[in-house]
Every structure is written in C-alpha cells, then in structure tokens.
Amino acid sequence: MSNLNNDQILYRSLKAGAQEAEIYATKNKQVTIKVSNSNVETLNVSSGGGIGLRVLVNQRPGYAYTSDLREDSVMELIHSAIDNALYSSSDEKWTLPTQDNGTSLKNLCPEEFSAWTTEDKVNLSLKLEEITCKQNRFVKRCREVIYADNHIHVQIKNTNGLSRSDNRSVSYALATAVADNGEDIQPSNFFTAGRSPTDLDIELCASEAARRASNQLNPKKLKSKKLPVIFESYSAAIILGNMSSMLCANQVQNNRSIFTGKIGHMVAGNNITIVDDGRLSEGLATRSWDGEGIATGKQVLIDNGKLMGILHNNYTANKAGVKSTGNADRASYRSFPTVKPSNFYLLPGITPQEEIISEANEAIFITGIHGIRAGNSVTGEFSIGISGHYIKNGELIYPITDVTIAGRFTDLLNNIEKVGDDLRFLLFGGGMCGSPTILVSDLQVSGT
Amino acid sequence: MNTKSRIPLSSIDAQNIIDVVIRKGASFAEVFAEHKKTYNVVAENNKISHIQQGVDAGVGIRAIFNNSVSYVYAEDFSVDSLLKAANLAGSMGTMSAMGKKHPNSNKNNIMKKQFSDLINLKEVVLPQNIKSEERVSKILEIVNGGQALSNSIRQVSVKSLEIDQEVMVANSEGLLARDHRVKTRVMAQALAERQGELQLGTETVGQTRGFEFFEKNKPFEVGYIAAERALRLLEATNPPSGTMPVVIGNNYGGVLFHEAAGHGLEADAILNNGSAFSASQVNELIANPLITMIDDGTVQNAYGTTSIDDEGNPTKKNVLIENGVLKQFMNDNISSRKSEVNLTGNGRRQSYRYVPMPRMTNTYIAPGPHSTEEIINSTKWGLYAKKLGGGEVNITNGDFVFMVNEAYLIENGKVTSPVRGAILRGNGPRALQNIDMVADDLRFDSSNCGKEGQVAHVTCGSPHVRINELVVGGY
Secondary structure, three states: OOOOOHHHHHHHHHHOOOOEEEEEEEEEEEEEEEEEOOEEEEEEEEEEEEEEEEEEEOOEEEEEEEOOOOHHHHHHHHHHHHHHHHOOOOOOOOOOOOOOOOOOOOOOOOOHHHHOOHHHHHHHHHHHHHHHOOOOOOEEEEEEEEEEEEEEEEEEEEOOOOEEEEEEEEEEEEEEEEEEOOOOEEEEEEEEEEOOHHHOOHHHHHHHHHHHHHHOOOOEOOOOEEEEEEEOHHHHHHHHHHHHHHHEHHHHHOOOOOOOOOOOOEOOOOOOOEEEEOOOOOOOOOOOEOOOOOEOOEEEEEEOOEEOOOEOOHHHHHHHOOOOOOOEEOOOOOOOOEEOOOEEEEOOOOEOHHHHHHOOOEEEEEEEEEOHHHOOOOOOEEEEEEEEEEEEOOEEEEEEEEEEEEEEHHHHHHOEEEEEOOOEEEEEOOEEEEEOOEEEEEEEEEOO | OOOOOOOOOOHHHHHHHHHHHHHOOOOEEEEEEEEEEEEEEEEEOOEEEEEEEEEEEEEEEEEEEOOEEEEEEEOOOOHHHHHHHHHHHHHHHHOOOOOOOOOOOOOOOOOOEEEEOOOOHHHOOOHHHOOHHHHHHHHHHHHHHHHHOOOOEEEEEEEEEEEEEEEEEEEOOOEEEEEEEEEEEEEEEEEEEEOOEEEEEEEEEEEOOOOOHHHHOOHHHHHHHHHHHHHHHHHOEOOOOEEEEEEEEEEOOHHHHHHHHHHHHEHHHHHOOOOOOOHHHOOOEOOOOOOOEEEEOOOOOEOOOOOEOOOOOEOOEEEEEEOOEEOOOEOOHHHHHHHOOOOOOOEEOOOOOOOOEEOOOEEEEOOOOEOHHHHHHOOOEEEEEEEEEEEEEEOOOOEEEEEEEEEEEEEOOEEEEEEOOEEEEEEHHHHHHHEEEEEOOOEEEEEEEEEOOEEEEEEEEEOOEEEEEEEEEEO
C-alpha cells in the first residue's frame, strides 16, 4: 500500500468534511548514549516520524496523529480528526494561519552535525565520564553520563496555502558527578548543549559537575528566617522558566495568570527587562517557523518593569485581536498546538557575580532548585526546595541542606535589587530559559 | 482475546529478527512490538476545547553484548526495514567500546515459554467502541460536578486519557509473550475565586480499565472533589515552618515512599551505587519495624498493573521491606542477571522507542496496627499533610522535597485550620526510621512516574502514617 503525500491528505480531509486542514509532519533521527564505569550501558540509534492532522469543521477544532503512515491508517486519521471536531466547542476565532513573509534561518543544522559518526559520539561520552572523574579528589565516579542528539525535519502545510519546512539539530551531554569524602555523598550534574557535538564543551561540563558536587559536601541546616537571596544564573533561569507560562496567552486569557489584565502596567522593578526571542542566534529553541508555520520573532514582554505584551499562537492572537507572536508550540506531531516561550530570558545588568556575593552581609546563595512545581500560576505563590551556600560578610561559609524558600512571583519581580552581568541559558520544558545572577531582597527561608 | 492483534508481526518474523542480531555476536536479542491507540479530551474554562486521538506503532530491537546494550527502533512493520534495524542493532557490537562476543551461530528458538493475555478483557469496554459524543458527555459531567458546588467556582478544566495498548515481546531465550492493556485516567482542576483571590483545586483518578471506568468512578464526583479542594484553599492560611511531626494522609501519600524509598530500591540504582540504599543492607533493619513496603504489578485494576512487564515476564507481588527489614530490589532482565537473583517483573519502558529499565508498578506501604484517629489524637502539634502533590528525590543520598496540596494544622490532637503551600523536606532512609505510627486505611492513587526521560504509569499507595520529625516550609 503506497503512502499518501501531504497534499493528498489535505485534499482528502476537505473531501471528508473539513473546512480547513493542516498537516504537521516530522522525520527525525536520534542517538542516545548512556555511559557508566567506562562502559557503554545503552546506545539507542533510531529514526522515525509521523504526522499530526488538525482540522476545522464549523469553527470547531479536531486533532489526530499517527506514526503509522500506511494509507488505511491515514484514512482512519482523517476520519477521527473530523469526528473529534464535531464535539468540541465552536468559536468563530478558530482559523488556520496564512503564509507570512518571514524568512528561513540558516545554520539550524550545521554541516558538522552529520560529520560525527555514532562511534565518535560514543567516544565523546566516554571521554566526558573519564575527565569528570579526574577533576578533584572527591569525585571518583559518575552516576551517569548521557549524550543525546536529535535531527528533525519539520513540514507544515495547510489548506490556506501555507507551506513551510525547517531542518534542525540539537546535541546535548550531561554528566552527574558523585562527590564522596567518606563522610558524605553528594551528586551534582551539569550539561553542555549546542547544534552539533562540535559545539559541546565537555571540559566545562566535567569541571562544573565535579565542582558543584564537591562544594555541596557536608551541608549544614539553617534556622528559619527572612534573608536576602542570591540566585546563581541557572537557578534564576529555572525560576523564570516556571514563571514563563504565565506570560502565555492561553493562561492569561483563561484568567490563570498573575499577569491577567496587567498589560501596560508596571509588574516588575524598573531594572527588569524580559524578552522572548525565537530567532536568537545562539538559542537552541531558535527556529524559522513556529508550530503552525508562522515566522518566529523577538518580543519584549517586560520592558524596564512594564508589561508590554504576552506570547500568542494564531488562535489566542485572533481572540485578542492581535498578530500571532509565532509562539505556537508542538512538543511533537502528537501534540495539539499550544503556546510556549522559545528563548526566554532576563536581560543582564552590569554587576559581576563576585561583587554581588562580596557585598552581601548575610544571605544565601542558591545553586540548585528542587521541586519548583509548587509554583502556583494562579496566585503566583511559590515554595521550593533549594541547595546552595550560606553567605556571611561577603563570603560563602558552608553548604546548606533541608532548606526551602518561599514568596510570590509578583514580589520577586519587584524585589530584584541587583542584576548580574552573567547571562546563562539552560534547556527548559522544550525551550530555553536564560538569566544572569540576581539578588532578591528578603525572602522567607525555612530551615529547622 | 479473540479479536485480531493490531501488531502485524508474526512469531516467525520475530524469530528471524532475533536470529540476525544473535548472528552478529550479541549474547541476547529481543523484539518489542507495540501498537497503542490514545484518546484525549481537553476541557478548558467549562467547555470542550479539543479532542484528539492517535496511533503509536513500532518495533524496538535490543541487542546485549556483555555489559553493553544497543537499541534500534523502527516505525514501519515491513520485514525488510525490521531486518535492516536488526542488522544495525547487531552491528553496533563491533564498536571497540562495546563488548562483543564471538559470532554466534546458535539457533535460538523462541516460544519455549509463553505468557499471554493474563488480564481478563471480557469486562473491558475498549475505547475504540465508544463514540466521541459519549466520551465527551462523561467529561462534561466532570465539569458539571465542579460547577455544582458553589458560585465561587469560576472555571473547571478536565483532561482525560484513554489508552489501548497491545504489546508483543520475543527474545533469544525462548520467550514469546503478548499483553493487551487498557487504561483510563481523568484529571480535573477547579478554579475558585473570592474577592479577587484565586485558588486551584485538583482531583485525579486513573485505573486499568476501559470505558467502564466511568461506571466505577462517578465523573460528577471527580469534578466536585476538585472544587471542594479549591474552596478549602481559599480558607487556608500559611503553613507553620520548622521541624515537626507530620501525619501523611492516604490520599496520594504513597508518593512520598515511591520517591523517597522506591527509586532507591530499583536494582539499576543499587548496581551503579546511585542509591541511598545498598545491596549489603539486604536482611538488615533499614526502617521502623512498622514498615512493610511492597511493589505489586498485579493489583486488580490499579493504574500500574500489567500482566507481563515490557520484557515479557509476568508481573508479581514483591515484598521490598518486611517489618523494617530490607528483603529485595525491583529488577529487570539485565539487573537480575548481574545480581544473580530472580526476576521481579519490573522491566518497563514508555514505548517501543525506549530501552526497558527497572521501574515501580503499584508501590505501597502495607496497613499497620494503628487507626488514623489514634494517630491524630496522639499528635499534640504538627502538620496533617492530607493530600500530597508532586515531589523530587535525590536518590543518591535520599534527600527529598514534596509539595502538599491539602494540609491542616494539628493542635492538641485535633485537625484544625487548613494551610496552603506547605512543602516537606527530608531524607528517605531517615524518614523510614522516623515513622512511628502506621494506620490500617491503605489507599492507591494513580501517577505518572518519570525516570531518565521515560514516563511509566504507576500507583502510589499508603495508609495514614506519622513521621515524627520532618522539615516543613512554605509561603
């Protein structure tokens, strides 16, 4: 049985009763390597793909996907998408986008990506484990070292004449070092990521994983009190990442965000500017088109404290009477498009991290965040488990454990006293999130 | 099962694939074929926002060379592409980093031991036989249940998931097994508002059942319970902070033991010294003698139940800790072999795209000698963590952090005012020793467990227990 092409699937969807239809098709190749004790534990080299079909029937959306591209399976896909549409709520704001005049970005899949053989990648992983275990006398083993990459070819086509495609690659490695001084054991991981294995900095990954694990050895408990808190860039990025969904229109429009009704108002200190940039040259969430085929762009969401706008896909933009910001998200062809940030970050300031620490009289310095899911998008309250150090007279005195901190995102945004100059990004929820080091005035720190 | 399998792969095809891998020098070869249909309904803001369904079908081929595993999946059932995938999986053994054995010309006949279809599907209503209209009506009942409670409930949102999965596993040791798994889960979320203040309440129910799930579980009640939680949070105040006794409720309380002890009792963590527990502790007292902890993949209709695991071996009831004494770990094929112990039936994987690994199924603390009333009455002051939320654990040292979705103060042996935003921090092995009371009211709740990027359907079970010392923090 021959497979149907995208145009045939769209045409058959219209014949079957859809007024508009859209195909999101991907093909991907991926490699995952897990290494432990100088041995390749698992090596997964695979390729696959599938299609997601979105249809509109009487302004009702329906969705279906399949990894099985044989003709009878695709015909079943068309009929279930249409059947699903009949029972969702009708909304005149439902339309599929038309093609814009955006341009395609180059180098989302550099040539050197395909120059790496599987064996090269295996050797890179083994090397990362080896050098991590040589960083200092406390780190003699890694819990795991993982390498993963993915090459994806995306095609988006709809019955309004939109037709877009993109080729993207991402490589990623992670080392989890275990520090052991005979009295205490502390693991810590660090990652390195890029468009190809050539971009990976395994030396830095190894030294940071080992340094972070060793620095946490023999932590002490802390008494509960209010203290200034310094979030190292990566920890600050995780906090911002958890706040980022509150700047997405699907949350804001459903009254599920602390930013509902706040556009044009001051929501943060005037030292705070937050941006989402789907075309950031170094950003790993950078892409030419979003999950609906609309050109990505740069949005200043909070400008010196003032909320300027939120992130949209085509449907939420129609509802708000604005243009889509190109933030339609598809985790894969299996997902109905939602709204998600791309490269989301807090603009850096001018203060070096060392200066922020050395000027603190008594504070805590956070280097690890655990269990942030306590963040509540509706109230903006959060309470999170953290690891890090106690600071006295501008110096890191000892590592701390069993500590939680709590506050409100709205207060946090208004109480950032210092913004560092060290912008760093991490992979977050399928996108990228970035921040410099920040100092937040009094937060409730709960210990024993 | 009388209906035709949706997996278009014969046992002869499987045998041929296995032969290719073994001939390349692997010591073990396995074929895992899967066909999964998924049905989702999403209701947002009291309305059906969208409905979707999907098919995931493919074959994963695993080759083991001494201590290394190579894995290739294909999403195309044609024998040609599967043999190509088998060749690729087999040829990775020639890499210097992989421990290749001598080429193997033995014929390995599969079908020497067969396990299949142990679940009685007679009473299961398959989701494919349900019309969208019927499916949607159940979700709208959940929405109605949420709205019925009070005018303060502004919005009800629901997500439902129905899975109909067929699997077939064959390996070079003669195993051929099939399973047919049907699961249903609903998650309701209610948004309450009073004088500008907003709170979210949730309720989730998941079971190994087909559409008859909605007969056994009243959809209206699922929404109603979510709404009650949201309203209660409007009344709640900030939690106390510091070290105190904490009574863990039986409503998803088992997640604490799942995270804080269960992951550390998975054999892969033990073998790579990544656990706070170690093999040398077997038969030693590691917990308060009141604690018996069990993982049981056969609990009827529980969300983590399957008849075979994803390596084709029958699931079992495994006692992990008995009266405080560590008995055994949960293993998969590789770890059972390395440790020279019997299989526990815990080799699980998210789909054909992933290698299996030791995973929990339905993990629980067995009922104890106390009553919940006794536990509360004997607690002078502390926190009653009635319903836990998500959590995280550092399995290497056992440190954990947990959110509490529904909590109350305990004052003079009585449950008093509700508190919100509480968070628990502690250490798994220490918490197991610090449990001083265990009640008799065991209850299971469904959950999605994440490990190394793979999600597994599990349940967490626990009666009410008291941990006499835990760090409580919160807003």
